Amino acid sequence: MTTQTVLGHFIDGKRVAGASGRHADIFNPATGEVQAQVALADVDEVRAAVASARQAQPGWAATNPQRRARVFIRFVDLLNTHMDELAAMLSKEHGKTVEDSRGDIVRGLEVCEFVIGAPHLLKGEFTEGAGPAIDMYSIRQPVGIGAGITPFNFPGMIPMWMFAPAIACGNAFILKPSERDPSLPLRLAELMIEAGLPAGILNVVNGDRHAVDALLTDPDIGAISFVGSTPIARYVYGTAAANGKRAQCFGGAKNHMVVMPDADLDQAVNALMGAGYGSAGERCMAVSVAVPVGEETANRLVEKLVPKIEALRIGPFTDDKADMGPVVTREAKARIEGLIDRGVEEGAKLLVDGRGFKLQGYEGGYFVGGTLFDHVTPDMDIYRQEIFGPVLSVVRAGTYEDALALPMSHEYGNGVAIFTRDGDAARDFASRVNIGMVGINVPIPVPLAYHSFGGWKASSFGDLNQHGTDSIRFWTKTKTVTARWPSGIKDGAEFVMPVMK
Known part of the structure; x- marks a missing residue:
């Protein structure tokens, strides 16, 4: 031994x-x-x-x-x-x-x-x-x-x-x-x-x-x-x-990314890939919920996401071409895959399944493949809980107001993002949303060192x-410190609350 x-x-x-x-x-x-x-x-x-x-x-x-x-x-x-x-x-x-x-x-x-x-x-x-x-x-x-x-x-x-x-x-x-x-x-x-x-x-x-x-x-x-x-x-x-x-x-966190109909969809998809699957999703600022506004936006977004998720290169840290590695422990892998199971049970549509991922030569590793759910609803466990793994949920919103209401009503308030070309929408979103860190066409809005980092709510x-x-x-x-030197001190005791006259 x-x-x-x-x-x-x-x-x-x-x-x-x-x-x-x-x-x-x-x-x-x-x-x-x-x-x-x-x-x-x-x-x-x-x-x-x-x-x-x-x-x-x-x-x-x-x-x-x-x-x-x-x-x-x-x-x-x-x-x-x-x-x-x-x-x-x-x-x-x-x-x-x-x-x-x-x-x-x-x-x-x-x-x-x-x-x-x-x-x-x-x-x-x-x-x-x-x-x-x-x-x-x-x-x-x-x-x-x-x-x-x-x-x-x-x-x-x-x-x-x-x-x-x-x-x-x-x-x-x-x-x-x-x-x-x-x-x-x-x-x-x-x-x-x-x-x-x-x-x-x-x-x-x-x-x-x-x-x-x-x-x-x-x-x-x-x-x-x-x-x-x-x-x-x-x-x-x-x-x-x-x-x-x-x-x-x-x-914890449950970070949403709202995708408006006018957004550059290719930019939004690339942002979701990096923010959702980078570091196998083990980031408190990872985007785990995509919120496309309108059915057409949602359909186009999902259509572009699926092949990119299926093409993710997953490997050990020694693979310099890997997009992401394993999750940290056997227990983390089991928890993530258990939540994927739960999402299927609850009726979400599993478009890309990362369960059971095996890498040749690394069969004992804690790998979870990139996973994508569509038609997720706010009552589902996979929406309410922080999964902390490579799992992205698509929650479709009919209108901008519906999309804004999702992060605002969630118990977590760490980070949020909106992708849009509309300055009015972006400004309104940043002003109204009750989240500590907001990104406008930035998926992971971690402030630079001279600004402060912190979420709201839970x-x-x-x-x-x-x-x-x-x-x-x-x-x-x-x-x-309040200082007065002898030349400014009056004779006799003062018994009333001191005020500036």
Whole structure:
């Protein structure tokens, strides 16, 4: 029996072995074989990471913002230098194509570039003469220790979305990545040290619910960021709040793409292919519902989609011509295929069936073929639930108002898109739709790093979003100072509420 590599944690500037005695298998999704193991932390190991962060954070907070930003200048350079290594590492555990993994890392890198501007973003406000001989100013100070709980589908991007602004603002940070693909987050921590980050400012603790609960209840942690499913997002948000922490928690999605009769149909079809089947649909911003307006639009759209879906090239990450790879686990494959079964039972028309897909030489892999349903209705499970796989549902709408009503009435509110040449329709749609991120002829409207990312409704819990200026507000506390010097102070005590006369 071959001895498996066991990945541990990254605490106080170095890799450390796990001490709990509990481990989880790390699979190669293309083959179904165990390729390594990861240690699952207990409470003591989480506390060790917190202790390291608590010791290091005051000195880091006292480091001026410009010098903190220089760490990220060097880190961005290291990410570019090691891009091939990092992308291959990500793909081997996640299963997505290497080119897709590069995109994962680059979108995280862009947030690191954004926080190089932290010296400007952290500036406060000042009012001279706010009252008689009184000056008033506000300053932003770090929350202290932050923590991030991140999902398997973006093991590079989402950790960087969290730890980059948190650390640039002067905090220490503890990352609990997904145990399904932990290698890249550990490597990112090593590169941060190489970039000049002091030991203890970024710790990585691998684990399951035991580690999560330890972070949520630890009295030294002031803020929690989470990305995952909506039920867990609700749990994390509620538990964090009950323990006196600020929290931003991002959950599930059911992203619609409305296709108007005047849309360039070839552009719309290509957009649906990439947004629906890229990364095997394992994206919180994946388009999983196409909403063509009018029967003619629907018929033409479906006619163009079917052959493209049937021609999808599916393969392991080592196939540089693959359009998409496997899904992440055996359980994910079973769940997706079970929902396809359910869609058939509910009466949706299955036009392309991805169940039972087998790839020669990779028969044990977790592959699901591209799947297309037509005539899906809002009462069906495949419409209401987030499938998180390569399954696209076509919901036909009679009018623009019918199409608009679909995303507006769904419980999730992450992303939405409209494809049209009509500026009035696009403007009306963007104004009225109750969704956090809107694309106009853009299928996956993930904002760039200097704007904020976040959904509405059951897709997001908390008042502040990820990256952009919201991230600076989330990872800092505002302190307001009112100052008056002796020359402006009147003799005698004042017993009434002070007002500015």
